[in-house]
Amino acid sequence: MNAITQLAPEWHHWIQENLARGCAPQSLIDDMVRNHFDPVFAQAAVNGVMSGPFIAPVQPQAQPMTPQGYAYEKPRLHAGNLIHTFDRDVRVVTRVNRPMIAVLDGVLSVEECDEMIRRSADKMHRSTTVDPLTGKHEVIADRSSEGTFFALNADPFIARLDRRISEVMNWPVDHGEGLQILHYGTGGEYKPHFDYFPPEDPGSQVQMTIGGQRVSTMVMYLNEVEEGGTTIFPEIGLEVVPKKGSAVYFEYTNSHNQLDKLTLHGGSPVTRGEKWIVTKWMRQRRYGEGPAST
Numbered sequence: 001m002n003a004i005t006q007l008a009p010e011w012h013h014w015i016q017e018n019l020a021r022g023c024a025p026q027s028l029i030d031d032m033v034r035n036h037f038d039p040v041f042a043q044a045a046v047n048g049v050m051s052g053p054f055i056a057p058v059q060p061q062a063q064p065m066t067p068q069g070y071a072y073e074k075p076r077l078h079a080g081n082l083i084h085t086f087d088r089d090v091r092v093v094t095r096v097n098r099p100m101i102a103v104l105d106g107v108l109s110v111e112e113c114d115e116m117i118r119r120s121a122d123k124m125h126r127s128t129t130v131d132p133l134t135g136k137h138e139v140i141a142d143r144s145s146e147g148t149f150f151a152l153n154a155d156p157f158i159a160r161l162d163r164r165i166s167e168v169m170n171w172p173v174d175h176g177e178g179l180q181i182l183h184y185g186t187g188g189e190y191k192p193h194f195d196y197f198p199p200e201d202p203g204s205q206v207q208m209t210i211g212g213q214r215v216s217t218m219v220m221y222l223n224e225v226e227e228g229g230t231t232i233f234p235e236i237g238l239e240v241v242p243k244k245g246s247a248v249y250f251e252y253t254n255s256h257n258q259l260d261k262l263t264l265h266g267g268s269p270v271t272r273g274e275k276w277i278v279t280k281w282m283r284q285r286r287y288g289e290g291p292a293s294t
Helices: 009-020 025-034 039-051 110-123 156-169 202-210
Strands: 082-084 089-096 101-105 146-150 179-184 190-193 214-221 231-233 238-240 247-251 265-267 270-272 275-283
Touching: 009 025, 009 039, 025 039, 110 146, 110 179, 110 275, 156 179, 156 214, 156 247, 156 275
Parallel strands: none
Antiparallel strands: 082 089, 089 101, 101 247, 146 179, 179 275, 190 265, 214 247, 214 275, 231 238, 231 265
């Protein structure tokens, strides 16, 4: 891939906004290099925005920050700084508009986090991912974790969590897949990927027969990670640090079945300690339901 040497308007605004927030210029340059900008160009762009108008040379193959054709709609997540559920208030710490991402605090209590780990520790298996050709779950090198599932409303404890998570995500309980618990040891990671099913992959059609496309994700952190293990969104330079009981939420399918490629994300390597998370995926229709009638 050729290094980018053009500054799209979205990147210009991104540099301005982050400088205004007090971000170090070098950190912006590093983020741009990670997003495939030429290092010398990235430095010139940041310095140019700091000192005044920056005019970048016009090059072919511009790479915009927002995916072409994706229409951003009103977020499903409730507006406001506090989300009220039937048994707990959840605080919104950070919002990103494009893509729609929110960092949430207090989704789970300390006791609930510990209970999830306790229930999962003796039933973990090597994690799988959906094969793009067959739609079957396969073990891959890019996902070095172990995990287990709890069926929707498996017992009163799980049902309470399913209901609260549904209210936070503002999507019906029965549209959610069962809770997935993942454990990463030192060195464990999940390289950048999409949670939605790419429609061009034959295997995606198999997965979408049981509830349609995925529409949103919430990743909840069950422990404090000593070092590493962040959730990364490389297309926008966002990195979410795990905090026990907190979560990161993001949406990627709109009402027109368009998919937001800016939600590319991954789990960076755990460099010290371990990481436990629980993930909820929401579908377009009731999970397990067949194709929508036409």
